[in-house]
Amino acid sequence: GAGVSQTPSNKVTEKGKYVELRCDPISGHTALYWYRQSLGQGPEFLIYFQGTGAADDSGLPNDRFFAVRPEGSVSTLKIQRTERGDSAVYLCASSFNRGEADTQYFGPGTRLTVL
Amino acid sequence: AQKVTQAQTEISVVEKEDVTLDCVYETRDTTYYLFWYKQPPSGELVFLIRRNSFDEQNEISGRYSWNFQKSTSSFNFTITASQVVDSAVYFCALDGANFGNEKLTFGTGTRLTIIP
Numbered sequence: 001g002a003g004v005s006q007t008p009s010n011k012v013t014e015k016g017k018y019v020e021l022r023c024d025p026i027s028g029h030t031a032l033y034w035y036r037q038s039l040g041q042g043p044e045f046l047i048y049f050q051g052t053g054a055a056d057d058s059g060l061p062n063d064r065f066f067a068v069r070p071e072g073s074v075s076t077l078k079i080q081r082t083e084r085g086d087s088a089v090y091l092c093a094s095s096f097n098r099g100e101a102d103t104q105y106f107g108p109g110t111r112l113t114v115l
Numbered sequence: 116a117q118k119v120t121q122a123q124t125e126i127s128v129v130e131k132e133d134v135t136l137d138c139v140y141e142t143r144d145t146t147y148y149l150f151w152y153k154q155p156p157s158g159e160l161v162f163l164i165r166r167n168s169f170d171e172q173n174e175i176s177g178r179y180s181w182n183f184q185k186s187t188s189s190f191n192f193t194i195t196a197s198q199v200v201d202s203a204v205y206f207c208a209l210d211g212a213n214f215g216n217e218k219l220t221f222g223t224g225t226r227l228t229i230i231p
Contacts, residue, residue, distance in 0.1 A: 031217065042119075042206050042221030043160070056218060091160065101148035101210040101217060106160035 002026070004107030006092050012113045013082055021077040021110045025094030032075050033104055034067055035059075035091040043091050049075060050097055082114045117142045119209050121222035128197055129230045136192045136225045138207030144168075149183065149190045150208040150219065160206070166190065194227075202229045 005024045013019050025032050031050055035043035045059040051072045060066075064082075069075040079086055089111050093104035118141040128134045140149065151163040164174065166183055174181045178195045194201055204226045208219040 033218065035219075040223070042208075042223050043219070045218040045220070048218055059218070089158065093160075095217075100146070101165070103150070103162055103165050104217075104219060105162060106152075108157070108159045 004092055004094050004105055006090075006107040006110050008110060009108065010111045010113075012115065014115050015082060015084060017082050017114075019079050019082055019112065021079075021090050021112070023075045023077070023092030023094075023107060025073065025075070025092070026105055028096070029094035029105075030072065030097040031095045031102065031104075032069060033093040033095075034075070034077050035093065037089045037091055037109070039088075046077070046090075079112075082112075084114050087112055087114045117144075117147075117209050117211060117220040119207050119220055119222035121205075121207055121225050123225045124223070125226045125228070127228040127230055130199060131196050133193060133195050134197055134227065136194075136205050136207075136227065138190045138192065138222060140188050140190065140207070140209045142209060142211060144211040146211075148210045150210065151181070151190075151192050152206045152208065153203045154206060154224070155203040163192075197229045199229045199231050202227060 007022045033048050034046040037043040047067050048056040049069045052069055064080045067077045089109040091106055091109045093106045095102040095104045120139045147168045149166045153161045171183050180193045182191045204224045206221050206224045208221045210219050
């Protein structure tokens, strides 16, 4: 079946602009996660959704970052007033929500470059 | 807090050699899960293995094997008879078994280069 998809694959924007990154999870997966990966680092957790609600948003770096999942499937990560330090690869993952630590399957990521 | 350490930043081996990637973790959870992911040059993270903290049996899958040592908080990954296609960055990750609070803590990765 289809894996996690993310659009766009690349996004170049100017400092101060607003961007939206989209994630389409694996069909049937109720849990969805966003991570951010800077060059040479491992992915860092941003936010986790169970269904439509954000169960844990402790990884969002500040209030410029916001994510939604209105129908419990597709999710959008929104970044306001982008800064050069926001440049990174934004990864989305999804999993079943059957119990403890179900395996997370990752999408190809969106490479965000803030000029 | 949870922490995963992959002390080997880069490793290069000649094709057909065996190679072991180290992973050491820290957690206060009594139950937790450990993972390995592969990130080839294309960039997508590929799931390799998930292991419950109560299951200390080693696991083998083809040329891949994993050694879980709870006493030393290590979960090492060995590739036998390495191939060029194994070249990638490999990440070890930890997830505390707290239902409703699922998030992976990753190490910084080990870049493995297989020299033909």
